[in-house]
Amino acid sequence: GNSVTQMEGPVTLSEEAFLTINCTYTATGYPSLFWYVQYPGEGLQLLLKATKADDKGSNKGFEATYRKETTSFHLEKGSVQVSDSAVYFCALSDRTQGGYSTLTFGKGTMLLVSP
Amino acid sequence: EAGVTQFPSHSVIEKGQTVTLRCDPISGHDNLYWYRRVMGKEIKFLLHFVKESKQDESGMPNNRFLAERTGGTYSTLKVQPAELEDSGVYFCASSQEIGGLGVNTEAFFGQGTRLTVV
Numbered sequence: 001g002n003s004v005t006q007m008e009g010p011v012t013l014s015e016e017a018f019l020t021i022n023c024t025y026t027a028t029g030y031p032s033l034f035w036y037v038q039y040p041g042e043g044l045q046l047l048l049k050a051t052k053a054d055d056k057g058s059n060k061g062f063e064a065t066y067r068k069e070t071t072s073f074h075l076e077k078g079s080v081q082v083s084d085s086a087v088y089f090c091a092l093s094d095r096t097q098g099g100y101s102t103l104t105f106g107k108g109t110m111l112l113v114s115p
Numbered sequence: 116e117a118g119v120t121q122f123p124s125h126s127v128i129e130k131g132q133t134v135t136l137r138c139d140p141i142s143g144h145d146n147l148y149w150y151r152r153v154m155g156k157e158i159k160f161l162l163h164f165v166k167e168s169k170q171d172e173s174g175m176p177n178n179r180f181l182a183e184r185t186g187g188t189y190s191t192l193k194v195q196p197a198e199l200e201d202s203g204v205y206f207c208a209s210s211q212e213i214g215g216l217g218v219n220t221e222a223f224f225g226q227g228t229r230l231t232v233v
Contacts, residue, residue: 004157036224043119044158044206044224089158101212102148102171103222105158 006106023090031092119225140209
């Protein structure tokens with residue numbers, strides 16, 4: 001079956017530091033890959049996505065590249081801000097038998113950014 | 116436009132009691148999903164509605180969980196009787212896909228309902 005593995009947290013950084021959150025996946029077929037973010041007190045929000053190999057998703061200064069050869073989708077940001085403090089979830093989407101997609105998530109990584 | 120809304124935001128119940136969670140999807144979204152995150156673990160898929168029909172309920176943990184989506188609008192998830200291991204955050208999501216071609220369609224999530232069974 002499908003699975004997503006992401007690095008354990010919390011990740012603690014100072015403002016303007018470089019961020020990497022590792023994510024690897026196992027899937028049958030060719031999934032789409034996503035990063036979701038949950039800010040304190042809010043729901044899950046789509047941060048970025050990539051639908052095929054070598055695609056790069058980007059949003060709000062975050063980037064992730066779909067690497068089929070290493071089955072990875074690592075999240076990076078060059079300079080984090082305090083407002084980036086949140087829980088980040090890596091996920092994949094594949095078709096179910098009925099032709100619709102559901103999401104398989106990793107455990108989530110908490111990011112704490114201090115001023 | 117209103118997003119996905121869930122009620123209540125937090126529920127604390129005793130073991131053996133019944134709890135009903137509600138999800139109002141984005142208007143016009145045919146697809147509605149329930150997910151659950153148990154503390155420290157992955158967010159796990161529970162089930163998927165297409166309009167009022169259950170498309171996939173392979174993630175439902177046992178028969179103490181009952182989900183309905185009357186008229187293809189809002190959905191309820193009832194836990195009866197609740198057990199300690201049911202504690203967690205229950206997320207609802209909705210999406211709009213056309214003709215089964217939408218693996219790339221974004222799913223919009225609600226804020227979640229935090230269920231605590233004591």
